[in-house]
Structures are given as structure tokens and as C-alpha cells.
Amino acid sequence: MERREQGDPPLGFRDVLLRDGPEGFAKAVRAHQGLLLMDTTFRDAHQSLLATRVRTHDLKKISPFVSHNFNNLYSLENWGGATFDVAMRFLSECPWKRLQELRALIPNVPFQMLLRGANAVGYTNYPDNAVFKFCEVAKENGMDIFRVFDSLNYLPNMLLGMEAAGAAGGVVEAAISYTGDVSDPMRQKYSLDYYMQLADELVKAGTHILCIKDMAGLLKPQSSKLLIGSLRDRFPDLPIHVHTHDTAGAGVAAMLACAEAGADVVDVAVDSMAGMTSQPSMGAMVACAKGTKLDTGIALEKVFDYSEYWEVARGLYAPFDCTATMKSGNADVYENEIPGGQYTNLHFQAHSMGLGNKFKEVKKAYTEANKLLGDLIKVTPSSKIVGDLAQFMVQNNLTRAEVEERADELSFPLSVVEFLQGFIGIPHGGFPEPFRSKVLKNLPRIEGRPGASLPPLDFKSLEEGLRAAHNDEITSEDVMSAAMYPKVFQEFKEFTANFGPVDCLSTRLFLDGPKIAEEFEVELERGKILHIKALALGDLNKAGQREVFFELNGQLRSVLVKDTVAMKEMKFHPKAQKSIKGQVGAPMPGKVVEVKVEVGSKVEKGQPLCVLSAMKMETVVNSPLAGTIKAVHVRDDASLEGGDLIVEIEE
Structure with missing residues (x-):
């Protein structure tokens, strides 16, 4: 359902940003009448529902439609978070190229990314200069708004990310990760006072927008009113943006409560990519706000068209779709607090590790692992640490008491050990003892902000090494990818050298391969088209390979291809x-x-x-x-x- 749009798209909030800069943009957002929406369909929605697998190919097709019909969006979230490494790791495409291509197609709506503070787009700390350079290159490639958070709300890490985004000229949206329940007097580790103090610090540090990042969908209407109402009273001139997931099914109610209490922007995903571990439905929010003081100004029929495209596109990613196992919302999230973006990945991981039939146990173990680690704020990468520990417990049939008792002799996942060493920062309330000392024994511990003790990254020698290794044009974007993910980038380059640009294949061909006797076309570049017909598959040889016969532009060809599935079965260990x-x-x-x-x-x-x-x-x-x-x-x-x-x- 490709949509060709005529003429230039109408003006949007990005035009305000380009004209008035980040401060002027923030003022315009605060002064705007009605509720503004950020659309997460291009990033968090598919990260949460489809294990982050949506390809640039499918994002580009609908981009002109978005640009022409949703020009009044606050922003489009389309980059950062897990999309950065998944693009190279599983989709064999360059994350920077995605940003460049979408920017060309959507010039009028601000782009927003998720930046993990001092972790940039990785799962570990990077030298400070790498985080600054990353933001600079992202801004040059068309990024506008940087949502900066830290997985432990560890202020020194957040401030570094904010400084990096600000220095690059981006809009700084400092995000407080929300956990617990501010309206429950029995849960006081993360109290209203805790959030207000954090907000004070972030506003003092000069954030343009203040965000509440409810990554597990724990905000209920009552806590929404209390938290957002208190923030609005304290900071009358500051735009407030709220992010949630709809895991329990209460997302629309919570976001309406936030908007009533004074939030300027809330996150939604288009209907066919909304609900469950994704964001609340765009159509539902637009319809509920219509005709009230919160009216979004978005036309419902345009939302329906947009949703129809994604309904078809989503079907292509069925093997990764969370609905294969998750048939409804789950209110047990109020207990296990698993972030929406992790829920499907955790299920996928559990399945790959042979624990697919034990996902209920993994969810229970997640609650126990969180307690073992001292009740953490759980969002990448801290959520990954809790998830790794939970799967480790289920895999090895261990209870929380047994883990505590045998902590000095167990082989814990590396992420757990590094967390306890202090590799990602210091959690609110400190590290759990005696668990930490039993696991670490005499391993070194990091005091204070982890990145502060790392030597600056030598970009010059990194670039020289890449040029020597790959004999081709290495861009500043490539250097940045290698700085964030050295091994993943190396494998991506090797794959591209072997197979060329697979991003020009249709999604069905990319994920499933062609059927025998099927003919298809591949457009390598404008006017350069290959006609391919799959003919036959040969038998398996001793090296675990099969000969594949096909026609290329009418010429008979064949190649030897490794049959990885058969090779797995051939090995006996x-x-x-x-x-x-x-x-x-x-x-x-x-x-x-x-x-x-x-x-x-x-x-x-x-x-x-x-x-x-x-x-x-x-x-x-x-x-x-x-x-x-x-x-x-x-x-x-x-x-x-x-x-x-x-x-x-x-x-």
C-alpha cells in the first residue's frame, strides 16, 4: 500500500525548531492549545511488539503519508534505543542510513531518539568524548530531540547525556524513569518526593522538556494525577512529556489523566501497532480528546489509513510478533514491572534458550531477581541485568534463597557481575549486601560515575584501523557505529561485503527467502534492476552445504550455501x-x-x-x-x- 504524496508537506513543529532553536521550540510546545502527541510507531512500538525487527524498507513506504497528514505531531520517535544495534545485528542495514533516508522523506516533523545517558545507544558505559561525538553525528544526520535517561536514574550519567545532546544543538528532553506507585503509601522507596527532587536537579541542569518515562506501564490514573499535577505546579513554564506502555490495558486512561493534570505531550502508537507492550492507541487518544480542551487536531480518518498500512506491514513480521504468545494485556506487570520494550525480547530470549514453555516462571523469577538486586529501576540496561538473572535462575532451577546462599560459587551472567562492580552507576539506595560482596569476592569495584575513569576514545586510530580492515570508504557514521558496537559493526561489514545491500530486498524475501520457481526483481539503484528466479535446491554435502540453482537476468547460475539448520543437527555434543x-x-x-x-x-x-x-x-x-x-x-x-x-x- 505505497502512498505517493504530491507537493511539499505542510509546515510542522520542526519548522518552529529550525527557526527558533530548542528554547523557542519548548516555549511553542508549552503555549500550544490542546494535547500534543508523539508517535512511536517507527521505534518503540515495533521494539515492543515485533522484537525491533521492522526494516527501513517498510518505514520509508509510509513516510510521505506521515509527513503530509501528521504535520502537527510533537515528534516522531524513529531512532535510538535498541534500533541502533538491531539494524546492524539482525537486519543487516546501517542505522545512520535509516536516519538519513527518513529525514529526506519527512522534513517537517521533529525526529526524536532515545539516548541511554552515558550508555549512549549501548549496554555499557562509553568514554565521555564518544557520547559527545555520537550526539554530534546524530544531530548532523537529522536528529532533533534527544530523550535522555539513565537506567538507574543515576544523576551523573544523565547529566553527561544531557550535556552531550545540548552541546550538539539538540532539544534536551531529560527523562525520569518511573517505577513503583507514588499513590501507594506502602511503597516508599520511590516516593513522590524522590521524583520531585530528581526533577529539581534536571530542571536546574537546563533541560528544555521534562519527561516521565513509564517504561513498564505502571502509571495508574491516580498516580498520574498526583505526579504530573505536582510537577505542573512546581514548573508552570516547562513542557511535560509522558511516555508509557499499555501492558496492563490502562494506558489510555493514564495518559488522559496525565493530560488533564497538565502534561503537554503523551506518547501513542498507531492503532494496529498499539496496545499491550506497545504504547496506547493513537486513534483512541484522538477520539477521546476530540471536542474537548485536549483536542489533538488530528483527523481520525487519517489515523485509520495510517493504521491500515501498518496492519498489512505487521503481518510480514509474524515470526517476531508478541501476539504469537501474548493474547491480551497483562495486569501482572504491576507485580513484575517488566518494561514493555523488554517483555517481547525476554520472551524471544527465553524461547531461544529453551525456556519458551517456562515464561510464566521467568516472569516470577524476574520479580525475585529484582528483589535480589535491591529493587532497581528497570529499563535498558538495568532491566537486561534483572532479565539475565531471572533466566539464569530458571535455567538452573534456583530460588532466590538458594542464589543468596550460593552466591560465592555460582557462574552469574556477566551483566550481573559488572552491575555489582559498578559498571553502569550506583542504584538508588545503594548495592545489595551481602549479595554484592559474595558475588564479587576480590573483583575490582568502580566508585562514582563509570565513564569518568575511562580514557578518551582515540577516534583517529579507530578510523585508520577501519580503513585498513575494510579497504573502502569509511564514513564518520561508520566510525561511530564501530565505537558503539565494535564486534557487531565488524560482522555487519563482513556480511555486506559478502551479500551486498540486502536492504533493497522486499521484507518477505529478506526474512523468508524466495519460493522455488518464484521470479522477483531487485532494484539495486535507480534503473539498475536484477531479474532473479529461484530454480532448485541441491542435496546436503559433507560440509553442510547445499547447491542453490537460480536464473539471474536469464543466465543460469548456482552457488554453495551453508545450511545452518542442518549443520546444527549434524553436530553431536x-x-x-x-x-x-x-x-x-x-x-x-x-x-x-x-x-x-x-x-x-x-x-x-x-x-x-x-x-x-x-x-x-x-x-x-x-x-x-x-x-x-x-x-x-x-x-x-x-x-x-x-x-x-x-x-x-x-x-
Whole structure:
């Protein structure tokens, strides 16, 4: 359902921003009559519903329609968060190219991104100059509004992100991550006072817009009135923007309550991409506000057309759709507090790790893991730490009490260990003891803001290294991608060198491949079209490959392709026997990142034996006893199932 739009799109809030700068833009937002909306369809909605898998190909098709019919949106959220690494990791496309192409198609609506404070768009801390440079390059490529948050609301990390976004000339939208329930007198760790004090600090630091980021959808109408009403009273001139997820089904009610209490902007997603772990429905908000002082000025029939496009597009991503397992909203989110953006990813991860039928247990373990870690604010990357610990507990059949008791001997996921070391900052209320000391033993601890102790990144030598490795044009955007995700960028470049620009394939072909005898066209660039017809698949050879026959522009061709599914089945790996002391098995399915010992090595109890990685989760497997390595059964890059034998140790 491609839409061709005629003429220049009408003026929008981006024209105000370009004319009056961030301060003038903020004034215009505050002075605006009626409720403003941010549309998350291009980012958080598909991150929450479709495991972040939507391709630029499908975003571009509907962009002209958005530009012509939704010019009065506050912003379009289309970048940052998990979209940055997923673009390279799973979609084999450049995240910067997405930003450039969308900007060309939508010149009039401000673009908004999610910046994880000192974590930029990663899951770890970066040197300060890398965060500043990142914001600068993002702004140059068309980003306007930077929603800056920190996964622990750790102020020093937030201030760094705000400073970086501001220095780049962006609109700074400092976001307070919300957890707990301000209207419940029994839950006082994250009280109204806690949020008000944080807001004071962020306003003092010069934020242009103040945001409440309710990443798990915990705001109820009562707490919305209390929190937003208090903020509006204290900061009458500051625009307030509220973000939520609709996991429990109360999102529209909560956002209307926020708007009534004085919020200027709320987040929505188009109807066919709304609800459940995504944002509340755009159509519902537009209809509820129509004819009231909150009227959005958006035409409902345009929302219906927009929704129709996404209904069709969403069908292409069925294998990643959360509705395969989640048939309705879940009010249990008020208990487990799993962020909407993580909920589907966690389910997907659990499935990949063989825990698909135990998702209920994973959700329960998430609540327990959160308590183990001291009741954290849970949003990337802190939510990932809680999720990793929860899956680790279910995989190894451990209760909270057993984890606390055996903390000094268990091989915890790396993210948990690094969190306790202080790698992402200091949580409100401090680290949990004695759990922290038992896990860390004599590992180093970071005091204060983690990035402050990192040496500046040498961009010049990074660029030289990339040029030497890839022999092609390396842009400043490529350098930035490599700075954020060295390994993912390296694999992305290798993939592109092998397969060329796969972003010109249609989504069905990209995800499923062609059917036998199917003919299709690929437009490499304007006027340069390939005609391809899939003909046949050969038998599996000993190397795990098949010959694929096809026609390219009428010429018969064939290539050898690895059959990864068949190769998995061809491998047989021995299992570790629990009854035999010294046999160490994989605590989870995954890929071997690094083997740290060899036959004959002497090891101490707790010494790292190897590092495993699965779905962005790394685990260091430690030795359960002191002794000598008798046999090593794995090598780097090997794929393991849970329980596969890694090493044998002789006491």
C-alpha cells in the first residue's frame, strides 16, 4: 500500500525548531492549545511488539503519508534505543542510513531518539568524548530531540547525556524513569518526593522538556494525577512529556489523566501497532480528546489509513510478533514491572534458550531477581541485568534463597557481575549486601560515575584501523557505529561485503527467502534492476552445504550455501554428567566466545573457564573446584545446548 504524496508537506513543529532553536521550540510546545502527541510507531512500538525487527524498507513506504497528514505531531520517535544495534545485528542495514533516508522523506516533523545517558545507544558505559561525538553525528544526520535517561536514574550519567545532546544543538528532553506507585503509601522507596527532587536537579541542569518515562506501564490514573499535577505546579513554564506502555490495558486512561493534570505531550502508537507492550492507541487518544480542551487536531480518518498500512506491514513480521504468545494485556506487570520494550525480547530470549514453555516462571523469577538486586529501576540496561538473572535462575532451577546462599560459587551472567562492580552507576539506595560482596569476592569495584575513569576514545586510530580492515570508504557514521558496537559493526561489514545491500530486498524475501520457481526483481539503484528466479535446491554435502540453482537476468547460475539448520543437527555434543565431579556443563545454550583454559592448566575454584553468549547475554563459566584441566570439549565459536560438556577437571 505505497502512498505517493504530491507537493511539499505542510509546515510542522520542526519548522518552529529550525527557526527558533530548542528554547523557542519548548516555549511553542508549552503555549500550544490542546494535547500534543508523539508517535512511536517507527521505534518503540515495533521494539515492543515485533522484537525491533521492522526494516527501513517498510518505514520509508509510509513516510510521505506521515509527513503530509501528521504535520502537527510533537515528534516522531524513529531512532535510538535498541534500533541502533538491531539494524546492524539482525537486519543487516546501517542505522545512520535509516536516519538519513527518513529525514529526506519527512522534513517537517521533529525526529526524536532515545539516548541511554552515558550508555549512549549501548549496554555499557562509553568514554565521555564518544557520547559527545555520537550526539554530534546524530544531530548532523537529522536528529532533533534527544530523550535522555539513565537506567538507574543515576544523576551523573544523565547529566553527561544531557550535556552531550545540548552541546550538539539538540532539544534536551531529560527523562525520569518511573517505577513503583507514588499513590501507594506502602511503597516508599520511590516516593513522590524522590521524583520531585530528581526533577529539581534536571530542571536546574537546563533541560528544555521534562519527561516521565513509564517504561513498564505502571502509571495508574491516580498516580498520574498526583505526579504530573505536582510537577505542573512546581514548573508552570516547562513542557511535560509522558511516555508509557499499555501492558496492563490502562494506558489510555493514564495518559488522559496525565493530560488533564497538565502534561503537554503523551506518547501513542498507531492503532494496529498499539496496545499491550506497545504504547496506547493513537486513534483512541484522538477520539477521546476530540471536542474537548485536549483536542489533538488530528483527523481520525487519517489515523485509520495510517493504521491500515501498518496492519498489512505487521503481518510480514509474524515470526517476531508478541501476539504469537501474548493474547491480551497483562495486569501482572504491576507485580513484575517488566518494561514493555523488554517483555517481547525476554520472551524471544527465553524461547531461544529453551525456556519458551517456562515464561510464566521467568516472569516470577524476574520479580525475585529484582528483589535480589535491591529493587532497581528497570529499563535498558538495568532491566537486561534483572532479565539475565531471572533466566539464569530458571535455567538452573534456583530460588532466590538458594542464589543468596550460593552466591560465592555460582557462574552469574556477566551483566550481573559488572552491575555489582559498578559498571553502569550506583542504584538508588545503594548495592545489595551481602549479595554484592559474595558475588564479587576480590573483583575490582568502580566508585562514582563509570565513564569518568575511562580514557578518551582515540577516534583517529579507530578510523585508520577501519580503513585498513575494510579497504573502502569509511564514513564518520561508520566510525561511530564501530565505537558503539565494535564486534557487531565488524560482522555487519563482513556480511555486506559478502551479500551486498540486502536492504533493497522486499521484507518477505529478506526474512523468508524466495519460493522455488518464484521470479522477483531487485532494484539495486535507480534503473539498475536484477531479474532473479529461484530454480532448485541441491542435496546436503559433507560440509553442510547445499547447491542453490537460480536464473539471474536469464543466465543460469548456482552457488554453495551453508545450511545452518542442518549443520546444527549434524553436530553431536556430549552432556556433562552431574554425578561426575569435575565435569562442567554449559549453564545455558549459547555460542562460545572465548575458551580461557587448555589441557594441563591449573585452575582455582571460581576461576573463569570460558565465556558463553546467547541473545546479547554473556555468561562467564567458572570452575566449581580447584584442580587440573583434564580435557577441553569446546572451541571458540562452537554452538552449545544447555548442559553440554565444556571441560573436565581433575581434583
